[in-house]
Amino acid sequence: MSExxxxxQSGVGRLIQALAERGHRVIGPIVRxxxxxxxxxxxxxxLPKGWTDLQEPGRYRLEQRGDxxxxxxxxxPTSWKQYLNPPETVLWSGVISPEGFVTDPAPEPPKYAFFxxxxxxxxxxxxxxxxxxxxxxxxxxxxxTAIREQAFIVAVNCVEPGGNCFCVSMDTGPTAEAxxxxxxxxxxxxxxxxxxxxxxxxxxxxxLGDMGNLEEPSEAEIEARDFFLTEAAANMxxxxxxDDLPELLKGNARNPRWESIADRCLxxxxxxxxxxxxxxxxVDDNLSxxxxxATRTRKWDSCFTLGFSYMHGLPMREGVGARYRQWITHxxxxxxxxxxxxxxxxxxxxxxxxxxxIDITHEAGAIRRADLRDTPIGIGGFA
Amino acid sequence: MMDTENLIKVLDEQSFFTGLSPEQMVVLAxxxxxxxxxxxxxxxxxxxxxxxxxxxxxGAVALELHVxxxxxxxxxxxxxxxxxxxxxxxxxxxxxxxARTLEPTKVxxxxxxxxxxxxxxxxxxxxEMMKRFAQVMTGRLAATRLQLVDFxxxxx
Amino acid sequence: MVTLTEPxxxxxxxxxxxxxxxxxxxxxxxFTLELEPPNGDFDFQPGQFTMVYAFxxxxxxxSISSSSTREATLLQTIRRTGAVTHALGTLKSGDYVGIxxxxxxxxxxxxxxxxxxxxxxxxxGLAPLRPAIYHALENRDDxxxxxxxxxxxxxxxxxxxxxxxxxxxxxxxxxLITVDAADRGWYGAVGVVTRLIGRVxxxxxxxxxxxxxxxxxxxxxxxxxxxxxxxxxxxxxVTMERNMKCGIGVCGHCQFGAKFICTDGAVFSYSEVGHxxxxxxx
Numbered sequence: 001m002s003e004x005x006x007x008x009q010s011g012v013g014r015l016i017q018a019l020a021e022r023g024h025r026v027i028g029p030i031v032r033x034x035x036x037x038x039x040x041x042x043x044x045x046x047l048p049k050g051w052t053d054l055q056e057p058g059r060y061r062l063e064q065r066g067d068x069x070x071x072x073x074x075x076x077p078t079s080w081k082q083y084l085n086p087p088e089t090v091l092w093s094g095v096i097s098p099e100g101f102v103t104d105p106a107p108e109p110p111k112y113a114f115f116x117x118x119x120x121x122x123x124x125x126x127x128x129x130x131x132x133x134x135x136x137x138x139x140x141x142x143x144x145t146a147i148r149e150q151a152f153i154v155a156v157n158c159v160e161p162g163g164n165c166f167c168v169s170m171d172t173g174p175t176a177e178a179x180x181x182x183x184x185x186x187x188x189x190x191x192x193x194x195x196x197x198x199x200x201x202x203x204x205x206x207x208l209g210d211m212g213n214l215e216e217p218s219e220a221e222i223e224a225r226d227f228f229l230t231e232a233a234a235n236m237x238x239x240x241x242x243d244d245l246p247e248l249l250k251g252n253a254r255n256p257r258w259e260s261i262a263d264r265c266l267x268x269x270x271x272x273x274x275x276x277x278x279x280x281x282x283v284d285d286n287l288s289x290x291x292x293x294a295t296r297t298r299k300w301d302s303c304f305t306l307g308f309s310y311m312h313g314l315p316m317r318e319g320v321g322a323r324y325r326q327w328i329t330h331x332x333x334x335x336x337x338x339x340x341x342x343x344x345x346x347x348x349x350x351x352x353x354x355x356x357x358i359d360i361t362h363e364a365g366a367i368r369r370a371d372l373r374d375t376p377i378g379i380g381g382f383a
Numbered sequence: 384m385m386d387t388e389n390l391i392k393v394l395d396e397q398s399f400f401t402g403l404s405p406e407q408m409v410v411l412a413x414x415x416x417x418x419x420x421x422x423x424x425x426x427x428x429x430x431x432x433x434x435x436x437x438x439x440x441x442g443a444v445a446l447e448l449h450v451x452x453x454x455x456x457x458x459x460x461x462x463x464x465x466x467x468x469x470x471x472x473x474x475x476x477x478x479x480x481x482a483r484t485l486e487p488t489k490v491x492x493x494x495x496x497x498x499x500x501x502x503x504x505x506x507x508x509x510x511e512m513m514k515r516f517a518q519v520m521t522g523r524l525a526a527t528r529l530q531l532v533d534f535x536x537x538x539x
Numbered sequence: 540m541v542t543l544t545e546p547x548x549x550x551x552x553x554x555x556x557x558x559x560x561x562x563x564x565x566x567x568x569x570f571t572l573e574l575e576p577p578n579g580d581f582d583f584q585p586g587q588f589t590m591v592y593a594f595x596x597x598x599x600x601x602s603i604s605s606s607s608t609r610e611a612t613l614l615q616t617i618r619r620t621g622a623v624t625h626a627l628g629t630l631k632s633g634d635y636v637g638i639x640x641x642x643x644x645x646x647x648x649x650x651x652x653x654x655x656x657x658x659x660x661x662x663x664g665l666a667p668l669r670p671a672i673y674h675a676l677e678n679r680d681d682x683x684x685x686x687x688x689x690x691x692x693x694x695x696x697x698x699x700x701x702x703x704x705x706x707x708x709x710x711x712x713x714x715l716i717t718v719d720a721a722d723r724g725w726y727g728a729v730g731v732v733t734r735l736i737g738r739v740x741x742x743x744x745x746x747x748x749x750x751x752x753x754x755x756x757x758x759x760x761x762x763x764x765x766x767x768x769x770x771x772x773x774x775x776x777v778t779m780e781r782n783m784k785c786g787i788g789v790c791g792h793c794q795f796g797a798k799f800i801c802t803d804g805a806v807f808s809y810s811e812v813g814h815x816x817x818x819x820x821x
Contacts, residue, residue: 152540301784318820454723460717534756
């Protein structure tokens, strides 16, 4: 482990300053529209001091904590993917000439610092990296790579899991182990707000070195940090039994349970929009009104929409049950075949933001309880 | 015309008859005769009396359906080693399609009255043959269903 | 901060302009674009596809129908089914289309050396098989028997009819055609394409089948070869179609079970995908 430092809230502010001075646009959690969302922050005063989020299936409320915590909440409806792969990205634009296409100059990729990335979200970045930059040996999705490589990651470990959190099940938290430049753990120690800060990369160490005025933590402070993180791991809101899960889901493609989920699922696609790893997108080509200038735009798409599987005018996944099955089987089963890991990091967003409170951990458990692999109806897997 | 012995040799080479006993083959062959058709000839006509079963040895036969105000519609073509016609099996013993050769065609023609009589008197043979015909029928039905799907069509 | 793979020199989503040399009407709804690669060369293998872009309208995956040894141009045979394919159908000589690719897996031409090739096409599914057929003919000694079975809707819907007739006249390749419906005047076979299989000679224990056509046609063909001829599913190849948007495995649209059709396929062995065909809505 790298060297650990400690500071009060002023140190957090100095870190934001240091990153801004290095040319990063610092993005962090703020309160907006009664939710904690990610957007640009200028200083520590923009952070949601004293707020927490109450999360249950289909339910999200902000509340005042009655303390001074800057990170006393978990994750909200936004995630970092909106900066790495924005909901709409112009991939290409240009005009047509007698010599072919003339491409417009592409904009410079933004240089971000992501401030307050939760351990599950650090893991989600790694998941997206595999999907977008190493998939199938083809050159990477250039737009993603350019933004991702410049992004500075400040992780914040979770000492208070939310009601829908299950990072322990997915082995992604509550402590970030790698994938960050700097990691912060917020604790209350002897009545004081203390921030234990460590670097995860040389770039992180450099920033910390430049900041100065960082103290060394006391034994007691380090012990308190470890205690809170251990407690957090023991207090997850949810549990997902992952043992044998890929084979279970792939072998239950015909389970009638999917239809019972379809009776509740609105196919609204909220789960895929809030998911930090859902990567599906579509490509829209457009033409200016005078027919001379074309634009190719990548937009988020969702396997829950009817149009997603359209081919020759008909959807391949007509039923909502088939769409939910596709989503959860991809997340927890076929993703492993594709990328050697699950596509779920246990952040719980899909549970919170489902308008009818469908719970991925519960539904996976329901399939497990109604496992049909050894019955004739179960024949025919999904691998 | 060939004698029964030669006909049995011909039929023995046809997979449709594989596994039948020599005695059964004698019974079947005794109802049969080999017939040659030139191309473009009607073997039987839609609505006509179904008085024979056929097995194609060489050539090709089109099953046609006459549709008013339209050309003769070919439903299916039958080729070497395929059974042609089962209208003779059940009353009213009428053909529901016409059969026309597409090229010079050699068939074995089985007399329907004799064949039905033989199967009635020897139920073991009759059941065995009915199973084989049923298999041909279900195969044709499955193939026809796939044709009906029109899966090469432009729209769904 | 991370370093990912080498940044792409040119983004994979950028269409490369290819000049249209000719547009040939094949059938009532099907045409072939003959395209000039910008640097004169376009490397691909039989069975691969490209993303074809109609300027400002959109992009569709289209399998390559040219034979790299016969044609210096890129041939893409397209059926008018939607806005993009209709727009592509209005192009004229000298216009430009955008091309990305080639993408996807090829037919197993190398792996099938020394074996019989049973090539079964249905409808426009003959287009991606055309490069494979020419590969087999030009490397005729690499294969034992070469059989082409083609099924289509009516006698008016026979793609590449001149070539099929020419192959039919050759002695080193067996070619049979069947249609689903015909009127008197058609002297060929009428019936589903699987009914042709029994009429040709091949050694099922040493045969590779290349099958391309509508999904149901591929499944009944594969089932027939497995049940009627004891062929191993691993020796039966099919090519899958889904509404791919990217061609490079990042849009998620073409997922079929664990497979990305665009990068894991579009050519698959039946052992890889056969079990998914009978599950509704995969």
